[in-house]
Amino acid sequence: MLDPALLRPGRFDRRIIVDMPDIRGREGILKVHTRKIPLADDVDLSVTARGTPGMSGADLANMVNEAALLAARHNRDKVTMAEVEEAKDRIFLGPEKKSKLIKEESRRMTAYHEAGHAVVGSKLKYSDTLHKVTIIPRGRAGGVTFFLPEDDRDEVSKEWCLDTITLSLGGRVAEQLVLNRMGNGARADIAGLSKLVRKMITQWGMSEKLGPISFGEREEQIFLGREIHQRQDYSEQTAQEIDEEVQRIVSECYDRAKQILEEDMDALHAVASALLDRETLNREEMDLLLEGKELPPLKRKAAGDEEKADTVADKEPDTETRPDFPGKPQPFPRPDTP
Numbered sequence: 001m002l003d004p005a006l007l008r009p010g011r012f013d014r015r016i017i018v019d020m021p022d023i024r025g026r027e028g029i030l031k032v033h034t035r036k037i038p039l040a041d042d043v044d045l046s047v048t049a050r051g052t053p054g055m056s057g058a059d060l061a062n063m064v065n066e067a068a069l070l071a072a073r074h075n076r077d078k079v080t081m082a083e084v085e086e087a088k089d090r091i092f093l094g095p096e097k098k099s100k101l102i103k104e105e106s107r108r109m110t111a112y113h114e115a116g117h118a119v120v121g122s123k124l125k126y127s128d129t130l131h132k133v134t135i136i137p138r139g140r141a142g143g144v145t146f147f148l149p150e151d152d153r154d155e156v157s158k159e160w161c162l163d164t165i166t167l168s169l170g171g172r173v174a175e176q177l178v179l180n181r182m183g184n185g186a187r188a189d190i191a192g193l194s195k196l197v198r199k200m201i202t203q204w205g206m207s208e209k210l211g212p213i214s215f216g217e218r219e220e221q222i223f224l225g226r227e228i229h230q231r232q233d234y235s236e237q238t239a240q241e242i243d244e245e246v247q248r249i250v251s252e253c254y255d256r257a258k259q260i261l262e263e264d265m266d267a268l269h270a271v272a273s274a275l276l277d278r279e280t281l282n283r284e285e286m287d288l289l290l291e292g293k294e295l296p297p298l299k300r301k302a303a304g305d306e307e308k309a310d311t312v313a314d315k316e317p318d319t320e321t322r323p324d325f326p327g328k329p330q331p332f333p334r335p336d337t338p
C-alpha cells in the first residue's frame with residue numbers, strides 16, 4: 001500500500017502483488033506461530049485456518065498471541081479452542097462488550113435478527129455453512145452470525161450471490177415479521193448486499209436482462225483499498241435499467257427470505273429464545289433446534305466442550321480474571337511463557 005504519488009509512472013518498473021495467504025498458507029502460518037505455545041487437544045488449526053479468510057500472517061500471529069494471553073488470564077496451562085475462537089473474534093470484531101448494559105428490548109431484537117440470518121442461511125443450498133451465532137455485542141456489532149466458506153473462494157457463482165443476499169436479508173425480515181420493527185442493526189447487511197448486487201450486474205455480467213457486459217470503467221487505485229474514480233461509460237437509460245435490476249434482485253431475495261421464515265416460524269422462535277438464553281449457539285446446537293429438538297441443559301455439557309463452558313461464564317463476568325479491554329485489539333507483546 002503505497003501513496004499514489006510514489007507510484008507515478010517511471011518510479012517503479014515492476015509491481016508484484018502479494019496475495020493474502022490461502023487456507024493452506026494460513027494453516028502453515030498458524031503452525032509456525034503456535035510452535036512454542038502449548039495447545040490443548042481440542043485445538044484444530046485447520047478449522048481456525050478455514051475461519052480466518054483475509055487474515056494476513058501478521059494478523060494470525062497477533063491472534064495466536066491474543067489466544068495465549070487469554071489462556072494465561074483464564075489460568076489455563078494450555079491454549080484451548082475457546083481461547084483461539086475468542087482471539088479470532090477479538091481481531092475481527094473487537095473485544096466483547098460484556099459490561100455494556102443492553103436493554104431487554106434491543107437484546108430481543110438482536111436475537112431475532114441473528115436467528116433470522118441463521119434460519120434462512122441453514123435452508124439455502126448454495127450459501128456458506130453456518131458456524132456460530134451470537135448476541136454478545138462486539139465493537140459496533142450487536143450480534144454476529146458467522147458463516148464459513150467450504151474453501152477459499154476466488155470464484156463465486158450467481159447462485160451463491162443470490163443465496164448470500166437472501167441470508168443477509170434474513171435478519172431484517174425476522175425483525176419485521178416478529179417485532180414489526182425496523183432497526184439500524186441491518187446497516188452492515190444492507191451495505192454488503194448492495195455492493196454485491198451491483199457487482200453482480202455491472203462487473204460479473206450476472207443479469208440476464210443486461211447481459212454479460214461490464215458497466216462503468218474503473219480506474220482502481222490501490223490506495224487504502226478504495227476505488228477513487230469510476231467513469232460512467234453507459235447511457236442514462238442503462239443506468240436506470242441497472243437500478244431496476246438491483247431492485248428486482250433484492251426484492252426477490254427479500255421475498256424468498258420472508259417465505260423461508262414464514263414457513264418455519266417455529267425454528268425462528270426456537271433459535272431466538274435459545275440465543276436469549278445462552279447468548280451463543282454453535283453449529284451442532286443450531287442443527288438440534290432446526291430439527292425441532294430440545295437443547296441439552298447447560299450444566300450437563302460434555303467435559304471437552306470448552307467453548308460453551310466459556311460462554312456460560314460470560315453471563316457472570318468476573319472482572320478479576322476476565323477484564324474487558326476497551327477499544328480495538330492492540331498488538332500484544334508475545335509472552336514467553338503463556
Ligand code: ZN
Pocket residue numbers: 113117168171172185186189
Ligand atoms: Zn444482520
